[in-house]
Amino acid sequence: MTMQFALPHLSEWLGWIYLIGIAILFALLIRAAIGRRWQDSAIFAVIWCVVLFPLYAPITASWMRVEAFRAHVSPIASYLSQCKLIDFVAGNAKQKLGRCENLGTGGEEVLEIFYDTTGLIVAPPAQRTPEWRAAMGHFSPTAVHLEGEGRARRLFGDFYEIALFPHDYDGSNDDF
Incomplete structure (x- = not known):
């Protein structure tokens, strides 16, 4: 890996x-x-x-x-320029959330790399703010991203990975 x-x-x-x-x-x-x-x-x-x-x-x-x-x-600024980031406001502070890339693992699993300045991607669904949920709703599969618990792991800084499997996809596309 x-x-x-x-x-x-x-x-x-x-x-x-x-x-x-x-x-x-x-x-x-x-x-x-x-x-x-x-x-x-x-x-x-x-x-x-x-x-x-x-x-x-x-x-x-x-x-x-x-x-x-x-x-x-590395360099992070160059990498972030390739990410599909959404700006939103939560708690009177500007935040960013978005998918940076999908990586195959050699099997059926796909790792999505997300950037989330709030860190709510690893929080239980009940603790995620409406603003965060609205921003994350732009990415599919929405059921996994919005209601999934324990699927995301922090890599470092504001970067996280989410493991997805073929049965997770709901047929919808990203809003980009």
Whole structure:
């Protein structure tokens, strides 16, 4: 998932490359152990720890994902100019809300990247203001965006991602 921001067209192959690399590493470890090459076995065991690190350290994988996204959107002003942003007023303050891009994950899931200066995208639906709901109503699928709870995750700053699946789409189009 980390590479999807840097090289989205190659990211779907990373899982397979990882599995093939693990299989090769396992074969080399077994070969070294059977041949009683203990130094080689120790080296391969240490490599195993490094290779499997993302599986037993999800916080680090999450951090890497956020850093890859930061690099992807840099410079932020240029990235924001590509977003479909809506200006609105909530609580006597100017706010911005909009979709920046859709990213495929290699499966059926699609990640939508949103910019939301209010942070209400991660709030429970009952706490979202009418102004925010009106602005978000411009994006489809409206049922997920307006009533969805627990679907959005903060990436960094005012950027969020929402996971969507084929059954989420309601057939409506954005108002842009």
